[in-house]
Structure formats: structure tokens, C-alpha cells
Amino acid sequence: MGTIKETVMNDMNKSRKAGENKYEETLSKYDCALNDEQVAAEVKQLLDEKMAENNNLEVKKFLFGSIELTTLKNTDNDESVMAFTEKVNRFDNDYPELPHVATICVYPCFAAAVKNTLDVEGVNIACVSGSFPSSQALIEVKVAETALAVKDGADEIDIVMPVGKFLCGDYEGVCDDISELKEACGEDVAMKVILETGCLRNTADIKKASILSMYAGADYIKTSTGKEKVSATPEAAYVMCKAMKEYYDQTGRQVGFKPAGGINTVDDALAYYTIVKEVLGEKWLTNKWFRLGTSRLANLLLSEIEGKEIKFF
DSSP states (O other): OOOHHHHHHHHHHHHHHHHHHHHHHHHTTSOOOOOHHHHHHHHHHHHHHHGGGGOSHHHHHHHHHTEEEEOOOTTOOHHHHHHHHHHHHHHHHHOTTSOOOSEEEEOGGGHHHHHHHOOOTTOEEEEEOSSTTTTOSOHHHHHHHHHHHHHTTOSEEEEEOOHHHHHTTOHHHHHHHHHHHHHHHOTTSEEEEEOOGGGSSSHHHHHHHHHHHHHHTOSEEEOOOSOSSSOOOHHHHHHHHHHHHHHHHHHOOOOEEEOBSOOOSHHHHHHHHHHIIIIIOGGGOSTTTBOEEOSHHHHHHHHHHHTSOOOOO
16 A cells, blocks of 8 residues: 555646646647648748738738737836827827727836826737746736736736746646636736747647647737747748637637737738738738737838838837
8 A cells, every 4th residue: 555645646647647638639639740841831832922912002001000019128117108108199190091009018017107198099008917028937926917917907918828838848837827817817808828939949839839828718829029039930920820720610719810029021011911811811800810019010011101201109
């Protein structure tokens, strides 16, 4: 007969294995055996064949309306964030014929400053949370930060998937983190899960991380924090969109998509638009379901729309 300690350890191991089996069973419903070179070839062919037709004024206006105007600098303060928000207010008055940006994205400590300054109806307040950008904190700390951001006015929360847990195969830990943070957001506050695709090993990892994040409660999946050397790429976006389409077909639940980090040109934005259009379809081509995490793109798109160089933001 084993000792009490041995019995407890055996029970814990059985529980852990049952949890692992649940997540492996979920992943087994999807094709995660991807080949990086094949994915790259498919993306190149798609963009070569389809991107040019999206290079037009209406698409550029749509893309402008999908921007999450973001300030995540160490030097941010209440005054600078309020001035940043005032630009969105002024834009709505100066360019009434154009769509406004989708959100203003800031650190949680500035949610109240944005809420008290923002006058434009329909622009949401997004906060990065959960120990952004590393996600390396106790879950209690991440939950508290998220709940406080929501209390102060955040309409949307962007968290980072615990990449270290994912890479060592702790899928249960990954999903538990995401689920607890979604619970802190509540049903009315959308939560985006950042996969930090530049830290993942291959496209198979990106597919698995996408599925697990949606399974655990993500309302959006997002490529990157913009804080790593490798941020959004068309290949990562393609795999994520494929995962979203498969997930939607199996569950009926629509999840939004947000490429972020390294979106430096209008062509970059057009590439992501083309991928979403061709893989996910028209249902995702609204600024509710498709977002762009970039600020530098705002002036570039505005300049192309107006036909002259403009530095508004």
C-alpha cells in the first residue's frame, strides 16, 4: 500500500494528464501539421494574385477606420495621453466625411484619462493588460490589473498569451490564464489575445496557439505586441485566419483578427486586408472584426486618401 503522499501525487498526475488530454483532443480536430515553406508559397501566390485589386480608395478608407491608434511609450503621462485623444476629437471635426479610428489603445493607468477626454462616439478605449508585454506575472496580479482597467473605462482588453507556458507544452496553464482574464473582462468587454508570433517556433505553433486561445475565450486573436524583433508577418496572419475560419466552421463562434507591430506601409495594410478577405470572407470586413494595431499608418493612409502629405496624428 502506498503512502498518503504517493496517493496524492498519483491523483495530481492523473488530473494533469486528463487536462493535457483535453487540450490535445481539442487540437486534434484541426490540421496543425503545417509546413512553413508551403505556407509561405501559398501566401505569396495569394498576394500576387489578389492584392492589386484591393489597392483603391474605398479599401484605404476602410483600413483607416480599422486602426487602433496606439501610444505605449515609457514617456506617456496623463497630459500626453489627453493630447493624443484630443487629436481624435479634432479629426472627427476636421474630416467629417472620413471614418474615425476604431480605438485608442493605452496602458491601463490611462484608461480614465482617455475616457474623460474622448468625445467621439464609436471610438472604443482599449488597454493592454495582464503584465503587457511579457505576461510574466502572477495571475492574481494580471487579473487585478485587467479588472481595474475595465473599471476605469476600457471597452477592450489586449492580453499576451503566456508564451513560455505554451512553448513548454503547458496548454492547460495557457488556457487557464486566458480564461481567468476573460472572466475579469466580463461579457461586455472584448478581449484580444496576443500570440507573440515572432516568439513561436513555426507555423504549426501559430496554428495551435490560435486554436487554444479561441478555445479558452479570446474574442480576438492578435499577432504581436510590437515589442519583439519579429512582429506581424503575412504568413502568421494567414495561418491565424485559417485557424479562425476552421474554428468558426466547427463552433459557429466568430472571432476577430488584429495584426499588430511592423505595419509600416499602406502595402502592409493592404496585404493583411487581402488575407482576411480571401481566407475569412466579407463577414470579417468590418472594423468590429478586423483591426490594425498601428499608429504610424494613420498619416500614411490619410495622405493617400487626400492625395497630399498630411501629418495629423
